Amino acid sequence: MTATLDSDRARSLTPEEEQRLVAGDTEKDSRGRAVVRRWLPTVVTVAIAPLLIGLWLLARELDLVHPILLPEFTDAINALREVVTADGFTMHLNRTLSEIGLGFLLGGVVGLALGIGLSSFPTLRRAYFPLLAGFEAIPGIVLAPVVITWLGFGLSGKVVQGAIACFFPVFVTTLVGLSMVSENELKLMRIMKASSWTVMRELRIRSALPAIFGGLKIAITMATIGAIVSEFVGSDAGLGYLLLRYKAGYDTSAMFALIFIFGVIGVLSFLLLEFLERKIVFWRKPS
Amino acid sequence: MSGADGIIREVATVTAWPETPLQAVTQDPGTAKVAGRPMDELEEKLLVGAPARGPRRSKVLAISLGTCLGLLFLWWLLPNAGLVNPLLLPDPFDVAEGFGKLLAADVLLHHLSVTMTEIAYGFAIGGTIGFLLGTILGTIPFVRRVLSPYILALQSLPKVVLAPLIIGALGFGIESKVATAVAICFFPLMINTMVGLTLAAAEPMKLMRSLGASRLQIYTKLRLPVAAPLIMVGFKHSVLLAFTGALVAEILVGSSEGLGRLIAIYNQQILMDLAFAVVVFLAAIAVTAVMLLDYLDRKIIFWREDKAGVK
Numbered sequence: 001m002t003a004t005l006d007s008d009r010a011r012s013l014t015p016e017e018e019q020r021l022v023a024g025d026t027e028k029d030s031r032g033r034a035v036v037r038r039w040l041p042t043v044v045t046v047a048i049a050p051l052l053i054g055l056w057l058l059a060r061e062l063d064l065v066h067p068i069l070l071p072e073f074t075d076a077i078n079a080l081r082e083v084v085t086a087d088g089f090t091m092h093l094n095r096t097l098s099e100i101g102l103g104f105l106l107g108g109v110v111g112l113a114l115g116i117g118l119s120s121f122p123t124l125r126r127a128y129f130p131l132l133a134g135f136e137a138i139p140g141i142v143l144a145p146v147v148i149t150w151l152g153f154g155l156s157g158k159v160v161q162g163a164i165a166c167f168f169p170v171f172v173t174t175l176v177g178l179s180m181v182s183e184n185e186l187k188l189m190r191i192m193k194a195s196s197w198t199v200m201r202e203l204r205i206r207s208a209l210p211a212i213f214g215g216l217k218i219a220i221t222m223a224t225i226g227a228i229v230s231e232f233v234g235s236d237a238g239l240g241y242l243l244l245r246y247k248a249g250y251d252t253s254a255m256f257a258l259i260f261i262f263g264v265i266g267v268l269s270f271l272l273l274e275f276l277e278r279k280i281v282f283w284r285k286p287s
Numbered sequence: 288m289s290g291a292d293g294i295i296r297e298v299a300t301v302t303a304w305p306e307t308p309l310q311a312v313t314q315d316p317g318t319a320k321v322a323g324r325p326m327d328e329l330e331e332k333l334l335v336g337a338p339a340r341g342p343r344r345s346k347v348l349a350i351s352l353g354t355c356l357g358l359l360f361l362w363w364l365l366p367n368a369g370l371v372n373p374l375l376l377p378d379p380f381d382v383a384e385g386f387g388k389l390l391a392a393d394v395l396l397h398h399l400s401v402t403m404t405e406i407a408y409g410f411a412i413g414g415t416i417g418f419l420l421g422t423i424l425g426t427i428p429f430v431r432r433v434l435s436p437y438i439l440a441l442q443s444l445p446k447v448v449l450a451p452l453i454i455g456a457l458g459f460g461i462e463s464k465v466a467t468a469v470a471i472c473f474f475p476l477m478i479n480t481m482v483g484l485t486l487a488a489a490e491p492m493k494l495m496r497s498l499g500a501s502r503l504q505i506y507t508k509l510r511l512p513v514a515a516p517l518i519m520v521g522f523k524h525s526v527l528l529a530f531t532g533a534l535v536a537e538i539l540v541g542s543s544e545g546l547g548r549l550i551a552i553y554n555q556q557i558l559m560d561l562a563f564a565v566v567v568f569l570a571a572i573a574v575t576a577v578m579l580l581d582y583l584d585r586k587i588i589f590w591r592e593d594k595a596g597v598k
């Protein structure tokens with residue numbers, strides 16, 4: 001997919017247009033109807049959360065699900081407070097966060113470096129890409145027990161596992177991003193006798209940045225999964241380890257609380273990358 | 288809200304990219320195109336930057352084969368030169384021998400059938416759910432808009448953390464592994480189907496409407512073909528995640544069968560030649576599955592080549 005193709009592509013519909021078009025709705029809105037159309041989705045979105053909580057309460061009230069599977073809503077809220085204030089929680093949290101952060105850093109740097117390196121050598125790129133694409137298909141989790149046997153239950157094994165998990169998305173998007181340059185800009189630079197390093201620095205890396213950030217966003221999720229899976233396989237600390245301990249104690253409300261915390265970590269790390277992207281790729285219009 | 292919609296769309300499109308490079312990168316020299324016609328020598332020199340006679344296929348093949356052999360030699364060298372403890376890193380011959388032992392003991396096929404059954408059920412159920420939900424989200428804009436913040440939150444949750452909960456609920460049998468695989472693998476297919484179905488351009492859509500096409504016709508003749516490449520990528524990710532889900536559940540469950548369990552057990556007993564044999568075996572299966580899907584992809588979406596650009 002080239003950059004030119006992208007700009008030639010006809011625009012797709014906004015949700016509103018699509019809705020009206022498919023429904024065959026051609027009338028012009030009255031004022032009141034326009035207001036309803038504008039605000040209804042937001043209202044429904046906000047209303048879904050209390051509805052879900054209501055369902056939860058109802059399921060508990062009517063005893064539809066065994067309490068071991070679905071704790072009382074209030075218990076889950078209290079458990080969140082207890083889990084967070086429990087002894088050693090900060091230690092476990094720090095441990096998992098450093099696993100994710102260091103794994104992401106290691107895998108990201110290696111992926112970026114290899115992506116940039118390979119894209120400068122077309123022959124090597126063509127020789128190695130099918131190999132690496134094959135490796136990508138291997139589920140990283142099969143290596144988790146091996147990595148732990150090698151590196152032990154500590155931090156280093158988790159970092160390596162996280163790096164393995166997040167190397168590929170960064171590497172692949174870097175390689176692809178670097179090859180997605182606008183034809184005209186490339187032509188201009190070549191006509192002006194830019195060296196290939198200048199083309200790489202001033203054109204390729206810049207136009208690859210949005211794609212690379214896309215890869216980084218996937219990578220941070222993969223690093224998180226890698227760290228957690230690795231903690232499941234064998235660990236002496238961390239939130240995944242904590243989750244297994246609560247499971248052993250049949251403390252479902254605490255497990256719910258931890259899963260919620262994992263969700264918060266996921267959303268926050270994603271938003272952090274969004275923020276960085278906006279700062280670094282500042283010339284790109286926000287979606 | 289459209290912001291969340293945009294983010295989801297962006298991530299799904301980016302995950303789709305690994306599709307493009309294979310074609311872009313492995314393009315043979317002399318076949319590059321400009322403005323729809325093949326480039327002449329000068330243009331290719333100017334635009335592609337490589338000499339018109341690029342690396343030959345045989346040279347490329349030699350390099351990749353050479354690298355593979357080199358890596359294998361390195362793998363053999365590390366334990367045999369005493370650089371790494373052979374107990375932790377058995378050399379390739381030991382692993383091959385271990386594989387032979389496993390085959391002779393008739394262990395492998397039994398565990399393989401267990402794991403593959405879990406993956407097949409997980410993928411079949413998860414894939415169906417993902418495709419149906421994606422279709423609903425992709426074709427009913429109201430539902431999509433209303434749910435997109437929740438989808439974004441769910442997307443950020445590393446879904447492996449649900450595995451202990453699922454195992455607690457469903458026990459140590461096959462159900463918990465299938466359910467874990469389903470929980471992990473339905474998501475990429477759902478997102479890719481949803482995004483793909485919204486990619487149909489405004490003009491053909493309006494044309495179909497004005498010709499009186501029904502919703503079903505718009506779906507089968509316009510939206511689905513446009514979405515097909517993205518959906519196939521979603522399928523591929525789903526299969527790989529079904530592997531991950533089943534293996535995570537197997538490793539987490541205390542006493543049971545399956546290849547993931549086998550790897551964990553051999554590691555605990557430091558029988559690394561056997562562990563490596565299973566790892567290599569599983570990796571080979573996953574790679575084969577993806578190659579099979581790639582082949583199906585090319586057969587089903589035969590029109591994709593027209594879209595692939597070269598740079």
